[in-house]
Each structure stands twice: as C-alpha cells, then as structure tokens.
Amino acid sequence: MPRRHHDVGGESGAGPIDQTEHQLSDWEILADAINQVLGVKGIRRTDESRRAREDMDKELYRSLSYYERWTVSMETILAEKKILTTEEIDRKVAEFEKKWGEP
C-alpha cells in the first residue's frame, strides 16, 4: 500500500526546521477550543479528525497552515454528521462580511 501524504516520517529531502514560533491568532485559539469542545461532547473523536485531515487532497493539505487544516476537517465532520452544511457556513460568512464591511 503506498504511503498517504500525511505519513511523512522518514521522507527524504526535508530541509531545515523553521524554529520560529508564532503567537496564536484569536481565530486559531477559537478553532482549537471548538474542536476540543466537540470532542468533550462526544461529537467527534481524534481519529475522525485525523481521517478528515488525511483524506484531504495532498496539495491542499500541504498548502494549509495547521489550524486551517483543523478548520477544514471540523467542517467536514460537522457536515458528515449533518450538524452543519457547507451552504449554511457560506451564508453565515456572507452575513459577517456584510456586517464587518469591506476594507
């Protein structure tokens, strides 16, 4: 069975490790917290979140930041469990954008 794209242990050609640490943004802290609460409430499990991240297209997986991956996997799981739909999230984002105004 070929390796999947997240299974990078031992992959050759990786360069130096960026040791810079960024201060988490509020949205990242929020993504982290919502994800954990969904776990505490038994709505999702760590293995499900991993599966949702690992099923992502390789190019997408590698292009996203850590909490962006969490966000995508959270949306996938919530949609699969029919708790939220992508359309509802799209509509809510549009509402926010209207409220927040454009630059």
Add this chain to the structure above:
Amino acid sequence: MSDVHPVSNHLKAGEQQDHEHPRHELSYHAKRVYAIRELLLEKGVLTQEDIQRQIDYQEARSPANGARLVARAWVEPDFKARLIADPKAACAEMGIDATSLNEFVVLENTEKVRYLVVCTLCSCYPRPILGRPPDWYKSLNYRSRAVIDPRGVMREFGQGVADDVEVRVHDSTADMRYLVLPQRPAGTEGMSVKELEKLVTRDSMIGIVDALPAVPSL
C-alpha cells in the same frame, strides 16, 4: 516556556465586542471558524461557556506543569519511580489533570540514552502537561526528519549528542503520548525545587535539548 497566549477581550466576550478587530481582514478559514462558532451556538450544539471554559482550560496548561513533575522527580527518587511507573497517577498527585490522555509514558534520559518525541502523522502531544505543541513540532520537516536523523535535528536545535549515547525516537499517536524526563544538570545540588523548575524547558521535555545549565552561559 512562551506558549501561553493572552486571549483578547473580543474572543472572551463573544460576538458583541467584535468591532474592535479589523475583521474584514480575516482570512477565508478564519471567517469560517467564526461562522462555525455562530452556527453551533444558534443550534444549541454548544454554548459560549463551553468554548470559554475550554479556552481557559487550555491556557492553564503550560510547560510549567511538566516542569513541576520533572523538578520533583529530580529531588525525590520515590516520586521519580512513581512518575515512571504510573505517570497519570503521579500527575494526579501533583494536581495535574492528565485523565484525557489514553496512554501516557515518561521516558527517562540517562548518561547512555537520550529520547526524542515526534508525531510523524500529525501533532499528538501531551497537551495537559505541556500545553499546545510549538509550530516546529507540527512542521512537515520535523515530522519527516526526527525519525531518520534525530542527531542532526538535535544539532540543529543547538546541542549535538555524543556518538556513544544512544538516541531513541518515540512516535506519538492519538492513544500514546510521551514526556521526556531530562537529566538533572550538573551543579544543581543546592537548588530548591522551585529553582530547578526554571531549568526545565518545554523543549527539554520534548527531548530536543537538555534542561538548562545551572548557571546560564552569557
């Protein structure tokens, strides 16, 4: 020890105070997180209190927890034995809640063996003990290289390992989390537990470097 982040007011207070942040500048994914929160609140799947409690819980988890475990283990051989034999019970004894971890293993560095922890598949980490993992721990380069070139990686972080010291790498999983018990630095015999705690860095408990020396080099 710098991964405790202040949470700004608008996040704590919820939507009502969101005007203080230039939110139209948020990224595509950031906007989706706020939308997901709003929808989950509207549908009663979770409450703002649930979210805030989780943020507070996570902010209270920092490498200071791990440092307390390690420093006490350095000065109390009986505690060290308990910490290695049953890490979760030893955490409970110190008032540290590690119950969310399935298996939790403490790896003791010695003169002859050094441990390094990674999660090659993603980012599994002993969050109740060390807080959220640092960016580099989650990076593809660390995940790729830690298992094939641990000595090179450790050198890159500032400390090489002598050839006659064995390096063992542990790959974390959703069900198995690790904490390295670094060696007590030389010359710390007279130090109190509180002073010793300051030498126990997050990175030393991931295993990528030693604990800080007794006298910081200038």
